[in-house]
Amino acid sequence: MTIRSRKRPMTITEKILARHAGLRDVWPGELINAKVDIALGNDITAPIAIERFREVGAKKVFNRNRVVLVADHFTPNKDIKSATQCKIVREFAREQKITHYFEGGNVGVEHALLPEKGIVVPGDVVIGADSHTCTYGALGAFATGVGSTDLAAAMITGEAWFKVPESVKFVYHGRLNRWVSGKDLILYTIGDIGVDGALYKAMEFTGEVIESLSMDSRLAMCNMAIEAGAKSGIVAPDGVTRSYVEKRAERKPRYFASDHGAQYESVREYDCTKIEPQVALPHLPENTKNVTDVGRIDIDQVVIGSCTNGRIEDMETAARVLKGHKVARNVRLIVIPATPAIYQESLRRGYFDTFLQAGAVISPPTCGPCLGGHMGILGPGERAVATTNRNFVGRMGDTTSEVYLTNPAVAAASAVKGRIAHPDEVSR
Amino acid sequence: MKLKGKVWKFGADIDTDRIIPARYLNTSDPKELAKHCMEDEDPGFSRKVRAGDIIVADKNFGCGSSREHAPIAIKAAGISCIVAKSFARIFYRNAFNMGLPILECSEAADDARTGDILEVDMSTGEIYNVTRKKRYEARPVPPFMQELVSAGGLMKWIKKRGFV
Numbered sequence: 219m220t221i222r223s224r225k226r227p228m229t230i231t232e233k234i235l236a237r238h239a240g241l242r243d244v245w246p247g248e249l250i251n252a253k254v255d256i257a258l259g260n261d262i263t264a265p266i267a268i269e270r271f272r273e274v275g276a277k278k279v280f281n282r283n284r285v286v287l288v289a290d291h292f293t294p295n296k297d298i299k300s301a302t303q304c305k306i307v308r309e310f311a312r313e314q315k316i317t318h319y320f321e322g323g324n325v326g327v328e329h330a331l332l333p334e335k336g337i338v339v340p341g342d343v344v345i346g347a348d349s350h351t352c353t354y355g356a357l358g359a360f361a362t363g364v365g366s367t368d369l370a371a372a373m374i375t376g377e378a379w380f381k382v383p384e385s386v387k388f389v390y391h392g393r394l395n396r397w398v399s400g401k402d403l404i405l406y407t408i409g410d411i412g413v414d415g416a417l418y419k420a421m422e423f424t425g426e427v428i429e430s431l432s433m434d435s436r437l438a439m440c441n442m443a444i445e446a447g448a449k450s451g452i453v454a455p456d457g458v459t460r461s462y463v464e465k466r467a468e469r470k471p472r473y474f475a476s477d478h479g480a481q482y483e484s485v486r487e488y489d490c491t492k493i494e495p496q497v498a499l500p501h502l503p504e505n506t507k508n509v510t511d512v513g514r515i516d517i518d519q520v521v522i523g524s525c526t527n528g529r530i531e532d533m534e535t536a537a538r539v540l541k542g543h544k545v546a547r548n549v550r551l552i553v554i555p556a557t558p559a560i561y562q563e564s565l566r567r568g569y570f571d572t573f574l575q576a577g578a579v580i581s582p583p584t585c586g587p588c589l590g591g592h593m594g595i596l597g598p599g600e601r602a603v604a605t606t607n608r609n610f611v612g613r614m615g616d617t618t619s620e621v622y623l624t625n626p627a628v629a630a631a632s633a634v635k636g637r638i639a640h641p642d643e644v645s646r
Numbered sequence: 647m648k649l650k651g652k653v654w655k656f657g658a659d660i661d662t663d664r665i666i667p668a669r670y671l672n673t674s675d676p677k678e679l680a681k682h683c684m685e686d687e688d689p690g691f692s693r694k695v696r697a698g699d700i701i702v703a704d705k706n707f708g709c710g711s712s713r714e715h716a717p718i719a720i721k722a723a724g725i726s727c728i729v730a731k732s733f734a735r736i737f738y739r740n741a742f743n744m745g746l747p748i749l750e751c752s753e754a755a756d757d758a759r760t761g762d763i764l765e766v767d768m769s770t771g772e773i774y775n776v777t778r779k780k781r782y783e784a785r786p787v788p789p790f791m792q793e794l795v796s797a798g799g800l801m802k803w804i805k806k807r808g809f810v
Binding site: 292413612 | 659661663664667668669671672674677678686687694705706710711712713714715717718732734735739740743744774799800801802803804805809810
């Protein structure tokens with residue numbers, strides 16, 4: 219089906235939403251009902267959705283191929299209550315014959331798993347009862363986090379209501395400095411605009427730096443759009459997208475791009491030659507500094523993993539920095555490959571040898587410590603460097619503990635030095 | 647719908663980890679969640695709060711996670727309504743979907759202090775601080791959102807539309 223000429227130029231976000239709402243065009247602020255291609259839940263959010271689903275008397279999900287359930291947060295089950303939550307999800311998945319249900323040896327961190335498996339494809343509208351659902355914008359999809367009630371409604375109707383967001387364009391010029399990745403670009407951006415700097419808006423990432431950015435780095439950037447309060451983050455599909463998607467897409471991708479003359483709420487431009495590896499200090503992701511400006515900060519733990527930075531590129535970077543080094547005495551390094559495929563590929567490439575020789579603990583894929591679940595909780599006053607996405611009070615454990623957010627290279631270097639360190643201090 | 651209650655005042659960027667820490671997300675039982683509501687921000691909050699009380703907060707209330715456990719914990723703790731300068735968008739959505747009344751009003755949020763008595767008229771968006779004898783107009787709630795609230799939340803709304 220070809221799209222007829224439109225009344226007005228639209229952004230990529232508006233075009234995807236218009237198509238899914240069956241409208242010729244949409245305007246920012248307009249409330250629409252749109253078809254969803256994928257509705258996602260996890261072991262924390264799905265049980266409430268399942269309860270709502272049953273309460274209202276629903277019998278069947280709208281499409282068993284389009285409801286995705288991933289038991290990744292408190293798994294392998296950390297306690298009896300978590301096991302009970304997972305059981306609710308598992309039994310529902312069996313009853314509804316859900317195609318994409320993941321647990322045990324199949325499970326990966328949801329936002330690493332769905333792109334990798336080709337379950338989300340460019341042009342999709344995706345809702346997930348998880349705030350980091352915005353990750354899939356990296357594929358050129360409209361994806362946003364919702365609550366469990368929204369998930370329940372979408373599981374029944376295959377639709378969701380949206381207020382069409384205004385779009386903000388971010389243009390990244392120049393070229394990246396050594397050790398600077400998508401994580402640093404998004405931390406820098408959040409530092410610039412604040413944790414509600416893009417509240418209710420769609421962040422559109424553009425510019426020559428984005429065009430040459432790997433898919434793993436794009437996923438890390440879009441992942442943290444929510445940390446600026448955004449509804450979604452998006453990168454227009456290009457050659458990088460096509461080569462990533464074409465070997466794995468389980469449905470036909472639709473490639474959208476913003477029209478010339480599309481309206482943006484604002485445009486922000488950055489010179490990337492001035493961006494160093496970033497650190498977000500406690501207790502908000504907007505508290506960013508250059509890694510060279512943080513001073514001496516001794517640490518107790520390092521976590522490399524999560525839906526932000528648990529992908530193969532992140533494992534590769536961590537291994538490159540750690541090769542031939544030992545983790546500092548009194549520092550615990552926990553490495554969490556985000557999916558079974560990343561785990562296996564890391565093993566195949568010899569990264570596990572590097573990690574183990576350095577003295578790291580390698581965890582199975584799980585969200586685990588990122589949200590203070592398990593597999594690396596912080597005690598009173600402890601400090602962690604983490605490649606995760608939030609450093610709120612008590613996020614990883616005790617309320618007096620502290621989380622410093624960085625990219626995997628800084629995290630690995632910090633593990634070696636026992637304090638927050640620039641990767642150049644360890645690996646030249 | 648008119649609500650009247652005692653104010654509990656909070657600051658800016660109150661994230662969902664502070665509303666309900668993740669260590670309690672291994673259950674979705676509202677009573678259990680209510681016990682730990684705001685625990686890391688104000689220990690003992692759940693024991694002090696009375697049915698009908700109102701939370702007033704600065705900007706970006708409910709930022710962070712999508713966990714519906716946050717508005718569930720607040721509602722089950724007895725809070726009747728939240729007035730803030732602004733809300734994080736998933737929290738805003740969740741509140742309407744589950745029928746927890748919320749309003750955006752910068753001036754009312756600035757003036758109110760813990761212990762003040764507030765009257766809130768959800769249908770007009772009028773807020774009256776009884777203690778300070780000051781009236782405010784909240785940002786109007788879009789008609790669709792009012793429809794959700796009057797239907798009794800999203801699930802009842804989709805039922806009305808014949809989906810189940």
